[in-house]
Amino acid sequence: MDLLLAMRVFVRVVECGGLSAAGRDLGLGQPAVSERLRQLERHLGARLLDRNTRSVNVTDVGAMFYARAKTAIEAADEAAASVATFSRQLRGTLRVAAPHALGEWLVPPLLATLQQRHPELSIDLILNDRFVDPVIEGVDVSIRVGRLGEGGFVARPLGRVRRALLASPAYLARAGVPASAAALGAHPFIHIDGLARDGKLHLDGPDGAPVTAPVRSAWRCNHWRPLLAALLAGNGIGVLHRPVCRNEWATGQLVPVLPDHRLPDLPVHAIYPASRRVPAKTGAVVAWLQTQLPALLDQDEDEDDTAPETA
Numbered sequence: 001m002d003l004l005l006a007m008r009v010f011v012r013v014v015e016c017g018g019l020s021a022a023g024r025d026l027g028l029g030q031p032a033v034s035e036r037l038r039q040l041e042r043h044l045g046a047r048l049l050d051r052n053t054r055s056v057n058v059t060d061v062g063a064m065f066y067a068r069a070k071t072a073i074e075a076a077d078e079a080a081a082s083v084a085t086f087s088r089q090l091r092g093t094l095r096v097a098a099p100h101a102l103g104e105w106l107v108p109p110l111l112a113t114l115q116q117r118h119p120e121l122s123i124d125l126i127l128n129d130r131f132v133d134p135v136i137e138g139v140d141v142s143i144r145v146g147r148l149g150e151g152g153f154v155a156r157p158l159g160r161v162r163r164a165l166l167a168s169p170a171y172l173a174r175a176g177v178p179a180s181a182a183a184l185g186a187h188p189f190i191h192i193d194g195l196a197r198d199g200k201l202h203l204d205g206p207d208g209a210p211v212t213a214p215v216r217s218a219w220r221c222n223h224w225r226p227l228l229a230a231l232l233a234g235n236g237i238g239v240l241h242r243p244v245c246r247n248e249w250a251t252g253q254l255v256p257v258l259p260d261h262r263l264p265d266l267p268v269h270a271i272y273p274a275s276r277r278v279p280a281k282t283g284a285v286v287a288w289l290q291t292q293l294p295a296l297l298d299q300d301e302d303e304d305d306t307a308p309e310t311a
Helices: 003-016 019-026 030-044 060-082 100-105 107-117 169-175 181-186 224-232 242-250 280-306
Strands: 049-051 056-058 092-098 121-127 141-145 153-161 163-167 188-192 200-204 210-214 216-221 237-241 266-273
Touching: 003 019, 003 030, 003 049, 003 056, 003 060, 019 030, 056 060, 092 100, 092 107, 092 280, 100 107, 100 121, 100 141, 100 242, 107 121, 107 280, 141 153, 141 280, 153 280, 163 169, 163 242, 181 200, 181 210, 188 224, 216 224, 224 237, 224 242, 237 242, 242 280, 266 280
Parallel strands: 092 121, 092 141, 188 216, 188 237
Antiparallel strands: 049 056, 141 266, 153 266, 163 237, 200 210
8 A cells, every 4th residue: 555645645535525526636536535545544443534425524533643644745745845956956936034043144055055056046035033924924935933823834843043141251240140040130131022021031940940030121122133232242141042143152252141051942943835735946945954954053052062151
């Protein structure tokens, strides 16, 4: 039995609401559709559909299998589409949305390399930090950091971005080094809009247990560059994504505060509109990002061994 084909048949039966409609959609006769379903249920040892002459209803087990099967089919289609990266030229316009932090530092070199392989591919890169369904945003692929909302899209993991609690050595020499998370409330706090809205910063303590620290917002912005400038100027203690402050971290212009505490990492995903057939350019860029971006994000793990000590 071709398991993937049987899963495709089952998914289309569920989505079309009947065997005949699914057969027309797949180019198969109803007897072939019925046989595929019987083979699949026999293989799984479970009844996926309740069928009668008038309707087809999904069982509880079938509903669970449908969600998993659809994900597997989308991943298989994406993998097949990604072969286009190496087997034939990509053409047309590829619209990619990304957050400012990753979109200004890590994503452009990856897209540039992809375009060098496919010179007839035109790149449109849109930078913003808000979560928007890629269908509504009008892009082929959207790279997003943090929790995903709801929408008609497929999400593929690209790794995790780390964050750092930092200050300049000059500021710490002047204002003192906080000895505990509770002491952060005595310092001006510099942060991206949306973080610590409740006046609290949520950390993982030395033993991994959650720790809540009070903070007093002094600098808030929807872009990381002004926050970096404020930290370098010695205006307080703040949070930045690690990729945007690697140089300042490595050179000691900024040093970690409460180094035995950690801000939870944020997941990074590529999301794209859900469809039965993934466009070749979408599959290619998602596959490229999945092979390249995680290693770039993991560089921050290696840098911890050589990070300067807090003054």
